[in-house]
Amino acid sequence: MNRDKREAVIERDRGQCVNCGASGPDTTLDVHHIVPRGRGGSDRLSNLALLCRQCHDAAHDEATAPTVQFSSTGQMRSDSFKAYLRFFSELPTAQFDAEEKVWRIPKADFERVLQSIDAPHKSNAVADGGDA
Structure with a gap:
């Protein structure tokens, strides 16, 4: 080329x-x-x-594309946990690594989701507890 x-x-x-x-x-x-x-x-x-x-x-199947990793402290409020699960259910490419107990999401997919979420809701979707 x-x-x-x-x-x-x-x-x-x-x-x-x-x-x-x-x-x-x-x-x-x-x-x-x-x-x-x-x-x-x-x-x-x-x-x-x-x-x-x-x-x-x-x-070329020689590596893994960049990912964003999420894990929970186990201290989520019920409404935060529902948002957490909804967030991952909207990402068909999200994979749960049971050994490390983290969700892995391709970075590009994660950024597309963030762009589609209104600014006030960004922190709510992935927040561990706390008031929004």
Whole structure:
């Protein structure tokens, strides 16, 4: 792939990973072929996406994409616990790690949910107790 094509992908994707949003000087960004060239994929812009190295490796089944982890102190009020369960039920990609007793959510999915929640409700959905 030529340099102009790479720069076009970086500009289109605003210099950040299209999966998790990672960017900045400490982030390695790769241009990923959605349909691999070996399977007939091309270097057309529509077949290219900017991914951070961790998401790129995950796309090739060589790593796990970045996740956000949640755990509970066990001290939630009943209404907070209902919100907690609702939050995770809305995320089909959320997985519970029974060994570590934490929920793992792909970072990109978590950020999309946060964007869809009104600001006053953001803290309520994941709060452990406390008055909102």
